[in-house]
Amino acid sequence: MSGVSENIEGKLREALAPVHLEVVNESHMHNVPKGSQTHFKVVIVSDRFEGLSSVRRHQLVYGALKDELSRKPAQGGIHALAITSRTPSxxxxxxEANTSPLCMGGNGK
Structure with a gap:
């Protein structure tokens, strides 16, 4: 991992102390230039999610990644983020992670 993926992982580890974390660059599945780092899937398992709704869990992830989500993709920002957030139990x-939605703009091939 490098670049945006590495930033995502570091920020989520710091903010949510996950017991399991996967950061998958899914940009190749979308209509973006080869080598892009703009579309990601995050699978995160944390005790911090205990008792929280899916919406609240996602808000915690978005909060940890607010800088990346506010930047344009050309400036190291995230265009799309698919999240699977679970407690350890x-x-x-x-x-199993949720399946990412299909790209509405083509597959980039």
Whole structure:
């Protein structure tokens, strides 16, 4: 991992102390230039999510990544973010990430 992926991972580790974290660059699945780092999937498992709704969990992730989400992709920003957020017990019951939505603008190939 490098660049934007690395920033995402570092900020989420610092803010949410996850017991499991995956940051997947899915830009290649979208209509963007080759080598882009603009579309990501995050799978995050944290005790911090205990008792929180999905919306609140996602707000915590968005808060940790507010700089990347506010920047334009050409400036190291994130255009799209798919999030799977679970507690450790939820992850133990179902250790699978949600499927990212298909790109509406083509597949970039």
């Amino acid at each position: 939820e992850w133990a019951e179902s250790p």
